[in-house]
Structures are given as structure tokens and as C-alpha cells.
Amino acid sequence: MNIKPLGDRVVIKKVEVEEKTKSGIVLPSSAKEQPQIAEVVAVGAGITEDEKKKDEIKVGDKVIFSKYAGTEIKVDEVEYTIVKLADILAVVQ
Template identity: 55%
Template sequence: MNIRPLGERVVIKKVEKENVTASGIVLPDTAKEESNLAEVVAISEELLNHKEIKVDLKVKDKVIYSKYAGSEVEMDGEKVIVIKYQDLLAVIG
């Protein structure tokens, strides 16, 4: 997949939650809450070269994003989300 976001945007891919609880109970897909944890796939050049915004983000970083932010797109059979940098809440790790 070759995607290059424009403006102050980032492309992320959702990281799916475990289907098994800590006690070993298997949860069906209908009982799962949608995760807002993702992995960074691409960062726009404009954002990386921005003089006023210090971007402390790299490809493959795990991030938490706003629940209803971004646009979901399917490319090469994979679903990704194109999101504004401001809608990223935290970097994990």
C-alpha cells in the first residue's frame, strides 16, 4: 500500500482488541466495543516539515485517536483511517 496524506494529516490502521477476557471468556464480535487504538501507517510531508508544530510521531507508533474522527478508506484489502493530526490523543510506548 502506497498512500501519502496531504495537509496536516496522518494515516492510521486500527489495532484490534483481544476477543478473550482476562478470565478466558471468548467474546463474540457483536459484544466487542470498537477500539480507538491504532498504528501509524503514514505521515504527511507538510506535517513533518511544519515549523510551528513539533511532531513527535513516527511510522509504526501506536496511538489513541478520537472515536469519531477521520475518514475510513479501504486500500488493497486493508481498512485505514485518514485523520487530522489534532485528532490524535496520545502515543503509546
């Protein structure tokens, strides 16, 4: 991947989640602020070089983020989303 996000931004790739498997995470379609699962593919220097933020998130993490946050771009036929760290709610471990 050849996109370096600036500042506190993160590049993520949406993950398909099958509905209703026992151990899967199911996101209700009626959620007020529809969240989605994604994988982190790049983290901005404003995060990796900040003592407090650098441990919050790293490449490969699965994260929950607000569906309507960010800007979508397509690189080599793959769709990515550029979001701010503040739009990422949690890391799924």
C-alpha cells in the first residue's frame, strides 16, 4: 500500500462481517451512528510519533469506526478509507 496519511489520520480497509455467527461481531443496522469493522493499513506520523497516541493503534489492528466518517479512495482496485484517529471508537482484540 502506498498511501501515507498525514497528521492524526489513519488509512483503513473495511472488513466483511458475517451476520449472526456466535463469535462474530454483529452491527445492528438500526444503530444510531452506524459503526463498522475495518483493518488498519497505515497510521499517520502524528500518531506514531506521539508518546500518548502511538500505543492506541497499529497496522493490522481490527477497529470499530463510525460508518459516515472519513474519505473513501480506491488504490489498485482496493477501496480504502482515510479517517481521523478520533473517529475510531475501539480496537477489537
